[in-house]
Amino acid sequence: MTSEQKIVNSEQAEEHVELVFIHRSLFIRSFMAELYEELGLTKEEYDKIVKILGREPTYVELAMYSVMWSEHCSYKSSKPQLKNFPTTGPAILQGPGENAGIIDIGDGQAIAMKIESHNHPSAIEPYQGAATGVGGILRDIFTMGARPIAVLDPLRFGSLEDDRVKYLFEEVVAGIAGYGNCVGVPTIAGDVYFEECYEGNPLVNVMAVGLVETDKIMHGYASGPGNSVILFGNKTGRDGIGGVSVLASQEFTETAQEKRPSVQVGDPFTEKLLIEVSLELIEKRLLVGLQDLGGAGLTCAACETSSRAETGMEIDIANVIKRETGMEPFETMVSESQERMLGIATPENTKNVLDVCKKWGVDAMVIGKVTDDGALKVYDDGELVGEMPSRSLADEAPVYHRTSAKPDYIKEIQSFDPRSLKTPRDIEKAFMDILTSPNICSKRWVYEQYDHMVQTNTALIPGGDAGVLRIKETQKAIALTVDGNGRYCYLDPYTGSLIAMAEAARNLVATGARPLAITDCLNFGNPEKPHVFWQFTESVRALTEACRVFNTPVVGGNVSFYNEWKKGAVYPTPVVGMLGLIKDIKNMTTIGFKRRDDIVALLGNTMPELGGSEYLKVVRKKVAGRPPAVDLKKEKALQECCLEAIEAGLIKSAHDISEGGLAVILAECCIAGKTGAVINGREDTDMELYEWLFSESQGRIVISFKERSLFLLEKLCSRLRVDLTVLGRVGGENLQIGDKINISVERLKNSWQGALHV
Amino acid sequence: MRFGIVVFPGSNCEQDCYYAAHLIGEQVSYIWHHETNLNGYDCIILPGGFSYGDYLRTGAVAKFSPVMDALVTFAEKGGLVIGICNGFQILLESGLLPGAMLRNKGLKFICKYVNVKVENTSTPFTTKTLRGEVLRIPIAHNEGNYYAEAGVLEDMNKNGQIILRYCDPHGDVTEEWNPNGSIENIAGITNKEGNVLGLMPHPERAMEEILGSEDGRKIFESIVSATSK
Numbered sequence: 001m002t003s004e005q006k007i008v009n010s011e012q013a014e015e016h017v018e019l020v021f022i023h024r025s026l027f028i029r030s031f032m033a034e035l036y037e038e039l040g041l042t043k044e045e046y047d048k049i050v051k052i053l054g055r056e057p058t059y060v061e062l063a064m065y066s067v068m069w070s071e072h073c074s075y076k077s078s079k080p081q082l083k084n085f086p087t088t089g090p091a092i093l094q095g096p097g098e099n100a101g102i103i104d105i106g107d108g109q110a111i112a113m114k115i116e117s118h119n120h121p122s123a124i125e126p127y128q129g130a131a132t133g134v135g136g137i138l139r140d141i142f143t144m145g146a147r148p149i150a151v152l153d154p155l156r157f158g159s160l161e162d163d164r165v166k167y168l169f170e171e172v173v174a175g176i177a178g179y180g181n182c183v184g185v186p187t188i189a190g191d192v193y194f195e196e197c198y199e200g201n202p203l204v205n206v207m208a209v210g211l212v213e214t215d216k217i218m219h220g221y222a223s224g225p226g227n228s229v230i231l232f233g234n235k236t237g238r239d240g241i242g243g244v245s246v247l248a249s250q251e252f253t254e255t256a257q258e259k260r261p262s263v264q265v266g267d268p269f270t271e272k273l274l275i276e277v278s279l280e281l282i283e284k285r286l287l288v289g290l291q292d293l294g295g296a297g298l299t300c301a302a303c304e305t306s307s308r309a310e311t312g313m314e315i316d317i318a319n320v321i322k323r324e325t326g327m328e329p330f331e332t333m334v335s336e337s338q339e340r341m342l343g344i345a346t347p348e349n350t351k352n353v354l355d356v357c358k359k360w361g362v363d364a365m366v367i368g369k370v371t372d373d374g375a376l377k378v379y380d381d382g383e384l385v386g387e388m389p390s391r392s393l394a395d396e397a398p399v400y401h402r403t404s405a406k407p408d409y410i411k412e413i414q415s416f417d418p419r420s421l422k423t424p425r426d427i428e429k430a431f432m433d434i435l436t437s438p439n440i441c442s443k444r445w446v447y448e449q450y451d452h453m454v455q456t457n458t459a460l461i462p463g464g465d466a467g468v469l470r471i472k473e474t475q476k477a478i479a480l481t482v483d484g485n486g487r488y489c490y491l492d493p494y495t496g497s498l499i500a501m502a503e504a505a506r507n508l509v510a511t512g513a514r515p516l517a518i519t520d521c522l523n524f525g526n527p528e529k530p531h532v533f534w535q536f537t538e539s540v541r542a543l544t545e546a547c548r549v550f551n552t553p554v555v556g557g558n559v560s561f562y563n564e565w566k567k568g569a570v571y572p573t574p575v576v577g578m579l580g581l582i583k584d585i586k587n588m589t590t591i592g593f594k595r596r597d598d599i600v601a602l603l604g605n606t607m608p609e610l611g612g613s614e615y616l617k618v619v620r621k622k623v624a625g626r627p628p629a630v631d632l633k634k635e636k637a638l639q640e641c642c643l644e645a646i647e648a649g650l651i652k653s654a655h656d657i658s659e660g661g662l663a664v665i666l667a668e669c670c671i672a673g674k675t676g677a678v679i680n681g682r683e684d685t686d687m688e689l690y691e692w693l694f695s696e697s698q699g700r701i702v703i704s705f706k707e708r709s710l711f712l713l714e715k716l717c718s719r720l721r722v723d724l725t726v727l728g729r730v731g732g733e734n735l736q737i738g739d740k741i742n743i744s745v746e747r748l749k750n751s752w753q754g755a756l757h758v
Numbered sequence: 759m760r761f762g763i764v765v766f767p768g769s770n771c772e773q774d775c776y777y778a779a780h781l782i783g784e785q786v787s788y789i790w791h792h793e794t795n796l797n798g799y800d801c802i803i804l805p806g807g808f809s810y811g812d813y814l815r816t817g818a819v820a821k822f823s824p825v826m827d828a829l830v831t832f833a834e835k836g837g838l839v840i841g842i843c844n845g846f847q848i849l850l851e852s853g854l855l856p857g858a859m860l861r862n863k864g865l866k867f868i869c870k871y872v873n874v875k876v877e878n879t880s881t882p883f884t885t886k887t888l889r890g891e892v893l894r895i896p897i898a899h900n901e902g903n904y905y906a907e908a909g910v911l912e913d914m915n916k917n918g919q920i921i922l923r924y925c926d927p928h929g930d931v932t933e934e935w936n937p938n939g940s941i942e943n944i945a946g947i948t949n950k951e952g953n954v955l956g957l958m959p960h961p962e963r964a965m966e967e968i969l970g971s972e973d974g975r976k977i978f979e980s981i982v983s984a985t986s987k
Contacts (some may be wrong), residue, residue, distance in 0.1 A: 177867050180809040181898070269768050269811025362766060451869045451898040453963050454806075456774045461970075470968060472777065583885025585968060 002212045035059070038733035039066035045398060052392045060378055060386040063330035067296035068303060071561055077527040080558045081540040085554040086547050091516055092555060099140040099220055099292065102212065103517045105581055107474060110214050112146035115207035115482070115521040115577045117560035121263045122175075122204040127307035130175030130204050131266035132338050137208040138185060139292035139341070140277050145218035145282045146210025149455060150469060151180050153190035153206055154482040154521070154575045156197025159440055160758070165194075168202050175266075176206070177449040182268035183275065187450035188458055188467030189480055194438045195487060200565030205521045205558075207482055207577040208567020211471070218282050220291035221344070222305035222313055225372035225482060226289055228350040229313060231298070232357050232364035233274050233340040237323035239295070240264035241338025270339040270362070277360045278341060279513040286353050289344035297335045299393065301342040302368075303376050307394035315368035318381035329380045337551050344370060356670035361397040400527075413491060416624035418610035419691075427740045429692050430619045431663050432751060434634045434694065437618045441755035459588060463672070465507040465656050470585050477582040479513035484660065486523075486571030488627035491612045493538040493572045502548035502698050504578040509639040510654040510701055512587040512646040513580030515550055518543075520557035520576055525569025527561045535572035536561075543574060550634040550639075552578060568671045589646050591655035592672030593704050593730040598652055599671075600677055602725045603717070604638050606662065609692045614660045615694035628697050635699045641722040642701050650716070653656035657700040664692040664729075665702050669736055671749045683725045689740060704730055759985040761786040762799035764829070764845075765911065766775035766820050771806035771962065778962035782978050794892065796940040800985040801838040803830060804845025806898070806960060814861060816901045817847035826852055838882055838981060839954040843899055846946075846956030855949055855956045857906035862899070863939025869898040871970065872937055874922040874945045874959055875929045881921060881948055882984030883955045886976045892929045893922075893973040897937060897945075902958040904940040904947075914947060922946035922957055 036046040039062065049065050056066065071077060087095035093110055094102035100114035118133025134151060141148045153176055158165040180187045185208070222229065239265065281287050289309070291301045296734050298315070305314040317332040327335075347455045350366060357364035371377075376393065378386040389396075424430040434440055447462035458469035459477055466481040483504040489496030505515045520543060525532040547554060557577075563570045582588055593600070610616055611625025645651050653673065657665045670677055682692060705713065710726075717724040736742045761779040765772045765788050772842060779786035789796070796802060809820035820826070826967030827951075833839050833854055841849040849855045862868060871894055876887045887893070906914065914920055922945040926935045936943045938958075961974030 174866075181867055181869075181900075182768070182770075182811065184807060267811070269808060269813065271771060272768055272808070375773070448870050449867045453869060453896050453898060453960075453969070454770060454774065456963050456965070456969060589791060633854050 036062060036066065039063060040070055043068050045069060048398060053388065058386055060330045060333060061388055063334050064299045064386065064388065067299055067334050068393040069397040072160045073296050073300060073637065075382050075559055076397050077400050077402050077561060078536070079399050079539055080401055084540065084544045086544065087553050089296050089551065089553045092553050093214065093217065094555065095558045096554065099143045101517065101519060102144060104214065104219060104557060104580060105476060105478065108214050109471065110212050110217065112141050112210040112212055113142045113207065113480060113519050113577065113579055114140045114556050115205055115519045115575065116558045117521050117523060118204045118206065119201060119523065119560055119563055122172055123201055125263040127175040127178070128263055128265050130172040131179035132264045133204055133206045134176055134179040135266050135268065135271050135338055136294045137206045138183065138271065139294065139563035141208045141210035142278050142482060143176055143218065143220065143290050143292045144210065144212060145216045146212035147279060148185045148208055148210045148275065149457060150209040150480060151185050151187045151206060151465065152467065152482045152577060153187060154204035154484065155192045156198045156486060156573060157194050158613040159196050160194055162199060165199055166758050172202065172204055173446050173449055179266055179268045181451040183272045184454050186370050186452045186458055188452050188456050188469065189462055189482065191482055192443055192446060193486065195571060197571050200567065201563045201570050203523050203563065204572055205523070207519060209480060216282055218287065218290050220298065220305050221289040221309040222311050222370045223288050223309040223344065224346065225311055225370050226347065227370040228345050228347060228366045229315065229368040229370065230343040230345060230350065230353055230364055231340060231367045232277065232343060233321060234267060234270050234337055235321045235323040235363060236332055236335050236340070237337045238331055238335060241331055241334055264336050264338050266338050273360045273362050274339055274341060277357055277362050279294065280356050281343065281353060286349045286356070287343050287345055291342045293340040293342060295336065297333065299333045303390045303393035305342065305344065306370065306376060306390040310374070312371035312373045312375045312390060312579065313368060313375045314371055314379065316379040316381065319365050319367040321363050321365055329378065329385045335376060336352065340655050369459060371485035375663035378682035397521055399745055402527050402533040403530045404534040404537050405530035406534050413624050414626050418616055418625050419608060421620060423688055424619060424690055427693070428743065430615065430690065431693065434614050435667055435748065436751050436755040437614060438756055440512045440614055440664055442753045443756060444753055445756045459585060460511060460590065462589050466513070468511055468582065468588055475584045477585040477588060479508045479511045479580040479582060481507040482575055482577045484573055486573035487623060488612050489539060489573060490571040491625065491627050492596045493535040494542045495627045495630060497539040497574050498546050498632065499627060499698060500574055500576045501543060501550060502630050503656065504576045505550050505552070505639055506656040506701065508578055508580035508655045509642050509692060510589065511582065512589045512643070513582045514643060515578055515580045517555045518547065518552045518578045519555055520574060522557070522559045523563050523570065523573040523575065524561050525564045526690055534567055539572055539574045546632060549636055584585050587646055589651065589654045590672065591669055592653055593669050593675050593677060594652040596675065596731040598704045598730040599707055599710060600679065600704050600727045602700060602721055602727055603642060603703055604693055605688070605697065605723050606683055606685070606695050606700065607697045609695045610691060611695045613694060630698050637647045637700045637720050638701065638722050641717060643721040645713060645716055650713050651703045651705040653704045655702045657702060659696060661694040661696050663737060663741065666737065667748050667752065669702060670735045670745045671752060675730055675743070676734045676736070676745050678732060679730055679737045681725060681727045689738060693737065750755055759784055759800040760798060761803055761983055762789045762796065763803045763805055764789045764791060764825055766791045766809035766823060767856050768809045768811050769805050769807035771960065774962045775803050775805045778965050778974070778978055781965050782975065782982060784982060789825060791825045793825050794828045796828045796832045799837070801840065801981050802832060804841040804848050805958065806843030806845060809844055809848065816844060817851040820848045820868040830854065831845060833954050836953055837987065840883065841956040842960055842962065843958055846958060847901065849956045854954050855947060856910050857904055859901045860903040860905050861901050862903050867900040868937055869896065871896050871926050872959060873927050875931060876921065876923040877923060878918040878921050881952045881955065881979055883980050884921060885983055886980040890929055892925060892927065893976065894971045895961055895964045895974055897959050899958055902938040902940065904944045906941065911942065917950055919948050920944055920952065921948055922959070923956065
């Protein structure tokens with residue numbers, strides 16, 4: 001730099017300082033009291049901050065409280081409900097409260113997992129919203145010392161007949177693919193539902209899973225006063241300012257597009273480097289603690305790590321490497337620029353940490369140090385601009401006990417009896433309409449855009465009941481699934497949430513896996529509305545109960561409120577991400593029929609339950625009735641029965657029955673097995689055929705097996721009191737059900753696979 | 759023998775290739791992209807991934823890595839080089855192989871199993887296959903639409919440089935079974951000398967029955983056989 005340039009720069013700098021000064025004093029003197037509202041805080045919350053500090057907050061402080069006390073970061077409306085979840089168990093090494101939960105899978109290995117939502121960013125800027133959703137959840141995993149091994153994506157959109165929905169759908173899928181494929185983590189499962197209620201507020205949830213050796217588990221603790229605080233990864237810019245407060249914690253309005261600058265931009269290449277850097281630092285034991293910067297950025301990472309460790313922290317934001325000049329201190333503190341990590345290292349290891357970052361070409365700077373006074377102090381080039389107790393930011397947000405009231409629509413909608421409708425004239429046509437509906441048809445268009453095979457562990461690719469990853473150098477495998485039917489939950493949030501759990505567990509069991517734990521993403525409307533809060537409490541009550549019965553504690557998750565748009569709230573949509581363990585991968589079971597003449601049978605019972613079904617929606621254009629009932633004890637017995645049968649080597653294929661009902665499931669077994677089947681048998685009931693074929697009764701699995709296994713299966717079923725009904729046999733080129741359905745598997749396949757495209 | 763796997767920032771299949779070499783019982787090590795000495799290796803693998811994020815053009819930045827000069831010398835001396843997916847794209851960018859890569863015809867990333875027909879069994883990469891044999895190996899790419907000018911193609915055909923073509927399960931090379939629009943259904947080619955192979959399918963993903971296919975082993979085992987002569 002020449003001396004001339006220096007002078008010009010310092011003049012600019014002085015001018016700038018002056019501007020900032022005027023700007024800041026204006027804020028503090030005139031607007032402070034009104035500002036909190038713009039930042040998403042209430043009057044009571046502002047008063048509480050004043051009380052904590054014993055004075056008016058500075059602008060930096062107010063901005064930091066506003067993001068940490070946002071619904072998204074503080075769970076202020078949901079805490080009283082969530083505390084009921086079972087969160088411990090013999091296999092649970094880390095429950096909620098850390099960046100991700102950790103579950104022991106034996107042999108010194110553990111699985112880290114977590115699910116999160118990125119709904120509002122994706123509604124505004126679908127590609128980047130979805131991409132950064134993937135990036136954020138992956139960081140939660142490798143922050144714990146785990147190498148990310150899988151991503152799962154539950155997605156909910158409006159009707160595909162709407163052009164903007166098509167655009168959102170296409171871009172969200174492209175964003176997930178663009179990010180996940182580049183970082184080299186396979187997207188192995190997910191689900192997609194299309195319902196009108198999600199039109200203006202799609203749900204984009206992302207679950208990530210990692211593998212960690214139990215002695216390498218890392219925690220987000222800023223321990224050891226005097227230790228260095230190191231920020232590494234991307235430069236800090238003005239993107240994502242207020243993402244958690246103004247975007248994620250408020251309802252959507254017509255002006256939502258104006259919030260586009262609050263959406264961050266993802267850089268998967270840097271993320272891939274961060275994975276390698278972080279895991280190398282942990283492998284070499286150079287870190288005391290590690291935390292990613294996600295929602296609420298540096299503020300969140302700094303206060304959470306110091307609060308957990310009961311220490312304090314000093315940060316000088318002049319040392320933060322920035323992408324642009326002239327950033328205000330508050331902007332640096334709440335920026336949600338992606339792909340950044342906060343590492344804590346002893347003074348002796350600090351240089352080694354910086355060297356590893358340098359090797360990978362990743363920016364890193366010491367930005368402060370750990371202290372022992374419980375305070376988070378923010379300096380701007382030596383000048384103190386904020387000082388708050390770390391705990392008050394991280395853990396002392398107000399807790400709200402929201403009012404709950406059962407909505408009026410429930411009674412009316414549940415009073416509808418599907419049996420009052422007439423029998424469909426053409427059952428075969430109804431069947432094909434259901435099979436090719438967007439909710440039921442093959443999601444190949446989606447998952448072929450995701451690299452689902454990288455890392456060479458994917459033993460079961462998308463399209464089955466769950467994704468299965470083998471664990472290299474062992475006999476083990478893990479199975480993963482995400483489930484949550486919003487339509488059922490809209491009709492009855494309690495039963496619908498039980499179904500989400502029952503179905504997730506059944507999906508795992510059908511592959512031969514024993515369920516171990518869940519992570520949950522609870523997507524609801526505005527919790528300040530009593531009927532929305534009622535939906536939420538009913539849902540949490542059901543999940544809590546089902547977790548106890550299935551022995552699957554909650555190891556973490558996410559609550560996403562304020563999912564509303566001009567036509568109101570989305571369906572209450574709890575999404576359950578469940579992990580299961582297959583002890584011996586030789587027992588992994590798939591959905592496809594295997595061999596000619598194998599017996600096809602039904603485990604469980606069918607009831608005439610068409611409430612909330614695809615049949616009702618697709619054929620009768622109606623969303624009404626009661627969702628299928630769940631008897632948790634029966635469900636558990638069915639799952640034990642299926643698992644025992646698989647582990648005893650008695651069955652050749654298993655497929656959980658869910659949306660669409662038995663007929664659809666039989667078609668999928670045929671398509672996957674590239675064979676037909678002849679179905680003549682039926683349970684002894686007074687149901688009409690179409691009810692039997694399209695009922696969505698829970699607690700059912702279609703299995704196939706060799707004839708000689710029948711005797712042992714019958715014995716097993718009678719011991720566990722599970723009904724077994726022989727339906728027919730595998731064989732031929734058609735799926736033939738009684739005298740009403742007779743269609744070639746080739747035609748089924750082409751219709752089912754070709755139905756979804758944009 | 760010893761495989762060397764070049765790791766660029768943004769590579770993401772290097773561990774899969776490492777595991778594949780390990781599965782067939784051969785020695786293998788990683789080569790950081792700053793390395794300039796490739797002595798002691800029998801075969802260098804450029805793995806798949808998104809080197810440098812591929813933000814400019816696939817493989818366009820990786821070709822400037824220090825290791826690439828050494829790789830060119832290694833190849834000139836007759837050493838075996840195999841570029842898989844992004845590795846293939848880097849070989850094209852660096853001029854070790856002819857032609858160029860365009861975006862897939864559907865403009866979407868595609869990950870799925872495909873069938874490829876072996877067109878030439880006399881290369882060091884294909885001796886363990888049969889002529890016309892159909893291999894089932896996955897692809898996973900956004901830019902796999904291979905293109906070369908007519909004259910170049912003619913030469914390549916004449917020299918037996920086209921090694922793999924996308925085909926149906928019976929070995930018929932048809933447009934319907936071409937996943938990405940690649941000219942003449944080309945999935946893999948070598949240089950004129952036959953010691954540098956670029957291919958879009960990932961043989962390292964097809965090494966075990968539990969993952970759906972073992973056909974990728976045939977390529978790895980051909981390399982072992984060629985280097986142990």
